[in-house]
Every structure is written in C-alpha cells, then in structure tokens.
Amino acid sequence: MADRFALEVDDLHVRYGHLHAVCGLSLRLKRGESLALLGANGSGKSSTLSALCGLVQPDSGSIQIDGISLTQNPGLCRSRLGVVPQDFAFYEEMSGRDNLMFVGRLYGLHGTRLRRKVREVLDFVRLADVAHRPAGTLSGGMQRRLNLACSVLHDPVLLLLDEPTVGLDMNSRDAIYQLLESLRDRGCAFILTTHQLHEAEGFCDKVAVLRKGVLIAQGTLAELARQNPQPVKKPLHPELEESRVDSVHHFAHELRGPQGTNLESVLSRILAESNAREVTP
Amino acid sequence: MINHSVFQSSPANVSRANLFNSARLVWDLTRKDLLLFFLDPRAAVLCFAIPIILGLGFGKIFESTRDVAKTKLSMILVVEDDHPLTRQLVQAIRQSPRIGIREETRAEAQALLTARRGNVAVIIPSGMGASLSEKTQLIRSKLWQKETEPVTPAMRVIHSPEALLEASWAEGVMTEIVWKELAGKWLASLLPPGAAPSFERPFPLEQEAFPKSSASFNSYSHSFSGMSLQYLLFWGMDSGLLLLRERKRGVWRRLRSAPVPLSLLLLGRIVSTTLVAFAQVLLTMGFAWAFCGVTLQGSYLGFVIMALSASLMAATMGMLVAVMGQSEARARNLAIVAILGMSMIGGYWLPSFLLPEWVKLGSMAFPTTWALRGFEGIFWTGANLWETCRCALIVSAYSVAALVIAFWWLARQETHGILEKGQS
Known part of the structure; x- marks a missing residue:
C-alpha cells in the first residue's frame, strides 16, 4: 500500500486551441511524498492542476489517482483527491x-x-x-x-495546493505547513505550486520545473543539483544573450525567496540551460 | 478513509442506489443554496416584497379602467365664445357621461399640456355659436345653399404628441354632442308641431367582455401576474449570476473537483432557484387574493402546475443566460435586455391587446407570453385545467431546452478549457 502511487501522469497534453499549455508531462508520486511544481506565470502549472482535478479534458495522456483512471472513473478518482485553490473556495x-x-x-x-x-x-x-x-x-x-x-x-490520497500560503504572515504560514506535514505523515501526497522557493525547498521532497508547458527538470533537490553542476555557460548566440539572461532573472524574480537558497541557484542553472537549448539552432 | 464506493459508476451500480445518491446530492446542493438565500433575511424579505410592490403599483395605475362602461375621457375645455348656442353646447358637454371636463383659458390649457398635466384640450373658438346659429336659421327657413353657407371657425383639438387615441376620442364625442344639439333644431321644421324628437342611438347596442369570466376584470389580476413573472425572471438571472460568482471566487473549482457530476451541480441550482421562485409566486398571488380582490377563476391544480412551470422557466433561463454570458458583467447586460424585451413583448407591463399585431404574433415564440397566458387564464379569463396545462407544457418545454443548452454549453466550455483560459 505504501509503495502504491498516489499519482501517475503519463504523457499528458493539454491544448487550448492553438496554445499547447501542457506538453507531454509525466509525473509519479508515492503516498506521503510531496512535489513542488515550479514555473513562471503561463508555464502550465494551473493547466496541469486543472487537468489533475478533471476541470480540463486532456487532449491525450493518462492520469491515475491511487491507481484509478481519471478518465474512466472520474467520480471515484475525485473522491480521493483534495484541492486547495489559491482563492478562498468556500x-x-x-x-x-x-x-x-x-x-x-x-x-x-x-x-x-x-x-x-x-x-x-x-x-x-x-x-x-x-x-x-x-x-x-x-x-x-x-x-x-x-x-x-x-x-x-x-x-484524500492526493492533495493539490495552489499557493496555499499566499498573503499570509510568517506565523500563519508556519501553521499551514505544520498541518500539511501532519497530513503527509498520515500518507497524503502533495503537489504544491508556489512562488516561495524556500517553502518548496523546506517542505517538498521533489521539485518539478515547468517551462512553456514542458517539464524541464524533475527530481529531489540533490538530484537536480547533481544534474546541473555548472554555472550558466556563455550562450551560443551572443546576440541573444541579453534577452536570455533577462528571462532567467525575470523568472528568479517571480520565484521570490531568500537570496542564495540552494533551490534558487539550481533553478537558475536549469533555466539558463533550457534557454540555451531553446535558442540553439 | 471514507467509503468511496458510492462514487463507483460501473453499469452494475447504475441502479436505485445511484439514483438515491444522486437525489441526495441534488438535495444537498439545493439545501446549501436555500441556506445562503435565507442567511441574508433582509434580502430574502425584499425578494418576496418587490413583486408585491410592483404588482400593487401597476394595478393601481390601471385600476381606473376596471369598468370600461364608466370610463371617462379627461379633457380640458376652452370656451372662447359667449353665444347662447355655444352656452347650450357647453351645457351638453358638461352633462355627457363620456367625458370629464376641466374648463380653462387657451393659455392655461397649453401650459397644462406642456407640463403633461393633461392630454387633450378642445377649443371652441369665438364666432362658432353665431355661425352655427346662422346656418340653423338658413336651414329652418329652407334658404340654405352650399355656396352661401357662412364660414364656421374650426373647433380645435390640441393634444400631447403621444395622446392620439384620446384626441380621436375627443373628436368623436364632440361631434356626437354638437350633432345631437343641432339636429333637433335643423329637423324641427320637418316634424309635426308639438313632437319631441329624440336623437339617441337609433339601434340597441350590447357590450361584453370575451371570453367571459365569472368576475369582472380586476387590473390587479394582470399586474400581479405580469410583475410576478417579470420578477421571477430577474430572480432567475440573479441565481445564474451566483454561478459565475462561484466560478470567479474559486468555489466552482472546489465543486467541480468534488465527485459530483456537472449535471447534478446544475440541477441543484435549478431546484433551489425554482423553489424560491415558487414561494415568490405563492406569496405574491396570495397577497393579491387577500388584499386586492384577485380571485382564482381557473383550477387550483392548474395554478400549482403553472406556478411551478413558470418558476422552472425563470431558473433555466437565468442559468442559460449566465452560461452564455460567461462573465458577470456580460451576463447581467444580456439578461436585462432579454428580460425587459420578453416582458414588454409578452405583455407583462401593458395588456397585450394594446400591442401591435406583429408584436402579438412574434410574442408567441417566447415562453414568457405563454406563462402570462396561463396566469391570466387562472386569475382572469377562467381557463380550464387543460388550457392551463397546455400553457404550462409549452413553458416547460422551453425550460428543458434551456437547461439542455446550458449544460451542453458549460460542458463544452470545460472540455475546451474556456473557463480556465478565462481565469488565467
């Protein structure tokens, strides 16, 4: 039971007309595990959560919650899912x-x-x-x-949290995370979207980074640090360097957190690498 | 861990138990909406009081026309002539049961019309009496010829631009009175001495309302029916907008991520809206019965059926407009245009017989018209159960169509992520 996946997502695609909001996303999450879903605005986080809730019909791919297919048995699947929207949903x-x-x-x-x-x-x-x-x-x-x-x-077996601490002071934020830790100890798995990097680093076991609907990195912080050991290299196209660096800074700025967190430096490397790949012909 | 078996949807479980669970979910959603409605008692009281106030107001406006035979035309009379014949005519005008006059000077009459304190004025000009008297003399002495006829100054009818009907009415009544007075004089020479001719209508005339009702027309029957139905539509709109507010606030996300099908979510809202609307109809028409003399001319069962179908219409139309509008501002504007348009065309404000033929014909395409027909049948014309059920059936068919379209539209928005794009 403990090894059973709370969530299994395979090759998920979500399109809104011409916009490819989620592109081939695959995720696995065991019971009691927590994942921080990171990305700038418009990266596909909300669309991913909407698809997991069943609010958006995926164009392709499969979603299983606690081993139950969301498309085949949406009622049963939703009964094992908890959603904490960013807005007060009461x-x-x-x-x-x-x-x-x-x-x-x-x-x-x-x-x-x-x-x-x-x-x-x-x-x-x-x-x-x-x-x-x-x-x-x-x-x-x-x-x-x-x-x-x-x-x-x-x-619920799986809890989706969309910025659950936004607008809270430090004490209230700590209270929320204490509650979440208590739930995690009971075997509940989490997917958390946040712009607070230190929260993601302190609370989540894994991190997944989305960019323009594509999952560009996934794993524990240590794994990501191992996979991205080098600082940002000089790009292949010098004329694009300025815009690329701006983009990284913009994202780092959006993901507010104390300067110098491990996650922030790892993310900067991941995004710079992703940018470099994107502009390479 | 809770027992999730109730959410199993395998064919084997599509049975009485599922039906029971669905019914219970609908009731839970309905109960929540009713709780929210009564959590603001002042708003709830206003919701029930407003159709009563509107019904009373409109009923009062049209109350004076309750007995058509006793209806009088209010008219301003300006007499600028002092001839004995004119004085005789004025006396006859004063005694006419068809008009109520107020005598003023020309300047004052024009001021009253300008200030919209009168609709029509008749001016008897100077010299009119003398001219008519001279003409009478010529006729009586058998010397009258068209070529030598004295010129009679024109009697003038002045009126507010919108009071064409009253102007025609005044013209007809004045012609009748003057003719009656002059005819006796003109024909006197033809009658034997001592004969007292009567110039009343030379044929009998009977007037009756059709279809017949056991009670005479009560303006409140129409006003309470019309205003009640119009307010139901506004209530339906308000309830539909609540769905958009839920969507904006994130409550919709919670509801949709719960194991409740979209159809049941909509059904819960429809049931709660229908129940409140039904209570509104009962209270409004109950008030009209208790205090305004409105009586049930049709069947009691017909009233219940008609009230339920009209309430359902309000709920489904509100839902449809909300879903089509997508945003609260758009939906509100769309709903106001639709409600006011359908109310006007459906005869909620003015009795439909005052509307042009093409409007009456076009109004048959709207459920609101059939709802009013059903109500008028019950409270005025005395329609039987079958006639009422026919109206209710047509209204209900429109309601089902609106619900199906609303469901399809909303499901389509979800499938294509239109809601999500709208939120992001």
Whole structure:
C-alpha cells in the first residue's frame, strides 16, 4: 500500500486551441511524498492542476489517482483527491462549520459520521472555537486554514495546493505547513505550486520545473543539483544573450525567496540551460 | 478513509442506489443554496416584497379602467365664445357621461399640456355659436345653399404628441354632442308641431367582455401576474449570476473537483432557484387574493402546475443566460435586455391587446407570453385545467431546452478549457 502511487501522469497534453499549455508531462508520486511544481506565470502549472482535478479534458495522456483512471472513473478518482485553490473556495456568508458540512456531503459523508469528521477537522486546523462565525469574518490565516480543512475533510490520497500560503504572515504560514506535514505523515501526497522557493525547498521532497508547458527538470533537490553542476555557460548566440539572461532573472524574480537558497541557484542553472537549448539552432 | 464506493459508476451500480445518491446530492446542493438565500433575511424579505410592490403599483395605475362602461375621457375645455348656442353646447358637454371636463383659458390649457398635466384640450373658438346659429336659421327657413353657407371657425383639438387615441376620442364625442344639439333644431321644421324628437342611438347596442369570466376584470389580476413573472425572471438571472460568482471566487473549482457530476451541480441550482421562485409566486398571488380582490377563476391544480412551470422557466433561463454570458458583467447586460424585451413583448407591463399585431404574433415564440397566458387564464379569463396545462407544457418545454443548452454549453466550455483560459 505504501509503495502504491498516489499519482501517475503519463504523457499528458493539454491544448487550448492553438496554445499547447501542457506538453507531454509525466509525473509519479508515492503516498506521503510531496512535489513542488515550479514555473513562471503561463508555464502550465494551473493547466496541469486543472487537468489533475478533471476541470480540463486532456487532449491525450493518462492520469491515475491511487491507481484509478481519471478518465474512466472520474467520480471515484475525485473522491480521493483534495484541492486547495489559491482563492478562498468556500461560501463567506456561511459559517465555517456549515461550509464543512456542505463539502462533506458532496463527498458522501452524512449523519453522525459527517458531524464527527467535521469536529475532527475543525480541531485539526484549530478553528473549533470560531466554527460558528461566518467564514468571511475570519482572519486571513483562519480562512486559509478553513480552505485547507474543506479539502482534507474526506481524507484524500492526493492533495493539490495552489499557493496555499499566499498573503499570509510568517506565523500563519508556519501553521499551514505544520498541518500539511501532519497530513503527509498520515500518507497524503502533495503537489504544491508556489512562488516561495524556500517553502518548496523546506517542505517538498521533489521539485518539478515547468517551462512553456514542458517539464524541464524533475527530481529531489540533490538530484537536480547533481544534474546541473555548472554555472550558466556563455550562450551560443551572443546576440541573444541579453534577452536570455533577462528571462532567467525575470523568472528568479517571480520565484521570490531568500537570496542564495540552494533551490534558487539550481533553478537558475536549469533555466539558463533550457534557454540555451531553446535558442540553439 | 471514507467509503468511496458510492462514487463507483460501473453499469452494475447504475441502479436505485445511484439514483438515491444522486437525489441526495441534488438535495444537498439545493439545501446549501436555500441556506445562503435565507442567511441574508433582509434580502430574502425584499425578494418576496418587490413583486408585491410592483404588482400593487401597476394595478393601481390601471385600476381606473376596471369598468370600461364608466370610463371617462379627461379633457380640458376652452370656451372662447359667449353665444347662447355655444352656452347650450357647453351645457351638453358638461352633462355627457363620456367625458370629464376641466374648463380653462387657451393659455392655461397649453401650459397644462406642456407640463403633461393633461392630454387633450378642445377649443371652441369665438364666432362658432353665431355661425352655427346662422346656418340653423338658413336651414329652418329652407334658404340654405352650399355656396352661401357662412364660414364656421374650426373647433380645435390640441393634444400631447403621444395622446392620439384620446384626441380621436375627443373628436368623436364632440361631434356626437354638437350633432345631437343641432339636429333637433335643423329637423324641427320637418316634424309635426308639438313632437319631441329624440336623437339617441337609433339601434340597441350590447357590450361584453370575451371570453367571459365569472368576475369582472380586476387590473390587479394582470399586474400581479405580469410583475410576478417579470420578477421571477430577474430572480432567475440573479441565481445564474451566483454561478459565475462561484466560478470567479474559486468555489466552482472546489465543486467541480468534488465527485459530483456537472449535471447534478446544475440541477441543484435549478431546484433551489425554482423553489424560491415558487414561494415568490405563492406569496405574491396570495397577497393579491387577500388584499386586492384577485380571485382564482381557473383550477387550483392548474395554478400549482403553472406556478411551478413558470418558476422552472425563470431558473433555466437565468442559468442559460449566465452560461452564455460567461462573465458577470456580460451576463447581467444580456439578461436585462432579454428580460425587459420578453416582458414588454409578452405583455407583462401593458395588456397585450394594446400591442401591435406583429408584436402579438412574434410574442408567441417566447415562453414568457405563454406563462402570462396561463396566469391570466387562472386569475382572469377562467381557463380550464387543460388550457392551463397546455400553457404550462409549452413553458416547460422551453425550460428543458434551456437547461439542455446550458449544460451542453458549460460542458463544452470545460472540455475546451474556456473557463480556465478565462481565469488565467
């Protein structure tokens, strides 16, 4: 059971008309593993997550969650998936408890079992005291925790998190990551998109880097560092050097993090290499 | 780990259990929408009160026309002549049961028309009485000839630009009164001495409304039916826009990533919207019955069927417009045009008999027209159950078509990633 893949993606392609948003993506994630999906805006992260949720029909490729095909059995597949959107995905007018009760019913929980699960999750995210308040009146950190609670109520096998800590202060961010670590210890696998490199480095076992829909690197930080040991080399086309360097800096700027993190330097090398490949005739 | 077996969709499980689970999911979605609706009690009260207020307002406006036989034309009379014959004519005008007059000077009459405080004014010019009197003398003495006829100054009818109907009405009534007064004088020489001629209508005339109703027309029957239906459409639009708001806020992503088919998500929204709309109809028409004298002329069952089908129409049309509009601003504008257009053409504001023929013919293509027909049959013309069911069936067919198109459209948007592109 422990070796069973929580997620298996093979040769995934997603197109929006002429735009090839995801191009041949393959991923594997075991239970309890966490993956940071990195990339600049428009790199295909959101499209990948949308395809994994079943919100976008892939043009080709296969997705299996906990060994179940998303295309063949979407209902069962979705029941093992938790999604934490970047926006607050709950009804602000309803109380935290009512939101959880509603979400629980969508996942087939009812009666005593639902009430017990809601109680457990409220305790887990430390919102039991404010569960009666309209969700919109909670603080930003509490709303983030409620967003997370709505996604884990049904004990998902795989959790997709789209920038779960955006706009939070350090303490609230730490609280979220403590909760996520606790879930990971229970065997839940994660895919996390973030622009905070130190969060990805500190929390995730693996990193996958997307660029223009293509997976340009995947592995643990140590593996990536081994695969990309050299600093940026002088490009083959000097006239393009300026734009290429700008592109790397732009991406590094978007992926904000403390200067000098290991991941940042590795990413810079990966992207520079990718740029160099792209401009090579 | 929860039991995920309920989400199995193998053919063997497509059975009563799946049907039960689907029904339960629809109810859960419906319950959530109802909870959200009642979480803002003031908004909920307004939602029920507004169609009542609109119905009362429109009913009051048209209340004066309840008894057509007693309807009077309000008219301003300007008398600039002091001849005895003119005074006689003015007296006859004052006594006419067909007009209510207000006597003013010419300048004042023009000021009233300009200020839209009157629609039509009749001016009896100076010299008119003398001219008509002279003409009468000539006729009575049998000396009248067309060539030597004295010139009579023109009676003038001035009116607001939009009051053509009232102007024609005034012209007809004034002609009738003057003719009656003069005819006695002109024909006196032909009658035997001592005869008292009567110049009333020389034939009997009967007037009746058709189709017949057991009660006389109550303007509130039309206004409450029309305003209730119009507000239902606005409620449907609002509910449809909620879906777009969910999509914008990320709630849609949570709903779509849950093991709930798109069809059930839409059905949940349709059921909740229909239920609230049905409650609106019950309350609005209940108020009209209790306080405005509107009575049920058709069958009770027909009313329930018609109210449900109209509520379903509002829910599905709102959903369709929201899905087609894609963004809240676009959908809102599209919905306002559609609702106001269908309300006007469907006769929600003015009774449809006041509309031109081509509009009446074209309005048959809209479900709103059939919904109003059904309601008027129940509250006014006394339609039987079959006639009401026919209207309900047509309205429901449109609703099903709208729901199917909305579902297809939304599914297509998801398949082609249109929603995702819109979000990114």
